[in-house]
Amino acid sequence: MQSEELPVKPGRPKPWNDPRIRSVVFQLLAIAAVIWIGYTLFQNTVNNMASRGISTGFGFLDETAGFGIIMSLIEYNETMSYGRTFLVGLANTMLVSGLGILLATIVGFIVGVARLSSNWLVAKVSLAYIEIFRNIPLLLQIFFWYFAVLGALPGPRQAVNVGDIAFMSNRGIVLPKPIFEPGAGLMGLGLLIALIVTFILARWAKRRQAATGQIFPVLPVGLGLIIGLPVLAYFITGGPVSWDIPELGGFNFRGGITAIPELGALLLALTLYTASFIAEIVRSGIVAVSKGQTEAAAALGLPPRRILRLVVIPQALRVIIPPLTSQYLNLTKNSSLAVAIGYPDLVNVFMGTTLNQTGQAVEIVAMTMAVYLLLSLSISILMNIYNRAVALKER
């Protein structure tokens, strides 16, 4: 009825003013631009590679590499292929990123909590640490640890001796290496059983608490099991583990496990740099939990440790997890700075030496970038799953 009384029906706007037509035109233009740029780059690259005589394809991965790598987690020697160097570099990148994430999280949480300590000295020392380390470039910190600190250690003959079992020299840190003899499998089995039992125990205790309100001390019992069972297995089987203690022979140490100084410097710098960011994230997460929550929990009669564990930390984690994820991603990407001191990570081994030897820039750069894309994606996905577990569940 009313629509008939409307005097003017708004007509269609002119084609060049119609938002729908305009959006289609813009998008077509954008597609055309992307295709044109992509095509030009592709053509240029093909022409350039042809004129420089660079071969294409991934055939080079099967060729013999012919260069040595100072540290490798998987078996490697000079006669192996370029494809193998890719795997060696990837393993080294994952090792340093994984250890770095673990250590930076621990240090970051400790410093973040210390920053809020009631002890004036502890709070100020943490503040000084955070403000110094996050305002200095990571590359400079890596150089500092590598050249000025670890490089200044004495040679193997004058190595710093830690109780005759571990040694620190400018060739790296040598630690005793455990040798598992037959029967050690029982210890692993004990550990596995302890972990499974603890897991089942925790679920049972949670259900019982929900049903009856009774609390079961999961933490001490679980820890007792996890430590106790392997130790028990050790004594039952008569001590099947011996230690290969490093000793000085010639100009270097023999035996034991050697952590090369490149790894030590990189790990130290990555940990201390990232931890200073994580500390600030943790601090802001804890501050974001309102005081009323702590007071309400105290009013319910919860002891301080349980307030922290059951009320403050779960709420702080919601604020902490998303920025923490991006710090983990940063650490993984920053591990590529290894190339500056010669730690054999993916960028150094594959994008450096292998690229120089084969000259196949396009394939190698693409593979390296794809690896980092995949690493970033998998960390994001894992952290998103964890985030979903701690996020506020609105009903």
Added chain:
Amino acid sequence: MATPHQSLPDLPPPATQRGLLGWLRENLFSTWYNSILTVVIGYWLVTTLVPLIDWAFFSAVFTGEGPQSCAPEGACWIFVYERLGFFLYGFYPEELRWRPDIAFLLFAITVVPQFFPTPAVIKKWLAIFGLTGLPVAGYILIAGGHFGLEPVATSRWGGLMLTLILAYVGIIAAMPIGTALALGRRSEMPIIRGICVVFIEFWRAVPLITILFMASVMLPLFLPEGVTFDKLLRALVGITLFQSAYMAEVVRGGLQAIPKGQYEAAEALGLGYWRRMRLIILPQALKIVIPGIANTVISLFKDTTLVLIIGLFDILGAVKSTLSDPAWGNVMAEGYLFVAFCFWVFCFGMSRYSHRLEKKLETGHKE
């Protein structure tokens, strides 16, 4: 006759809660574990800081000539002093160093008033100059080749000068590109949005080193034959692409934080898309994300050190290359501390300034 009741004045708190003693009790020795922590950390601080301060100041050598006047037990600051020209300008010819000096004077004139109470009109025009005129003037002065100025190849640029150039150009190029990408990612056109998402996520997922490698190894392959790019320019392209992706995510955070009502109200006023963004949305969004922008700027400033890996001599590269000089012996700690101090002053200053700006612009309209 009864005297009216009069209360006595309050007694002062006990001596253990007043003054220095009270402060110590409350802040350092409140519980037994706090006391242990205080003692342990205090001991550690004294044993490390005292020798460090002694090395850096009291036993250090500040004046003198050459390596022979340095003492082994103290820092050798003469090294930094004698090489300062190289650390600041790299291989830039000594007799032409007045040109970058003028460029940086212009830079200081543009930037410093922004930190102090100055009339808004002056600030505005200085900012416009800083974004348009300054890069051109700076390029003419430093690179030369026009107006009878002797040309200086970019391969001779270096030191702190190069660091500042990389950071400044990176920021003023990444800011508009990043804003455009953020708007694109929030666009209603699916294809534009898709292109922006792929672009942003790609650059954010790979390390800057690989981008710099790509810029220095692959960019020549991408370009038509005969077109060659300067190494510095290649590094700048890489840094700008990398930073604009991060900037885009920061700006997007601000765009998302603006309540929907603002968008709708601007539309109801009959403003077109660009006016809506320029007059209503972006001023509010950019204000919210000032801390994020400052963080991006700081991280860009620190990331400029990575160019030394592709062979440019920024301040870290310049210092590092002089450390292997056998005449000076071991001056590594002095050199690295000098660079660390330079970066620390810039980064810490920027973060303090962004805190201040954030407080000043706080209008209480936050949700």
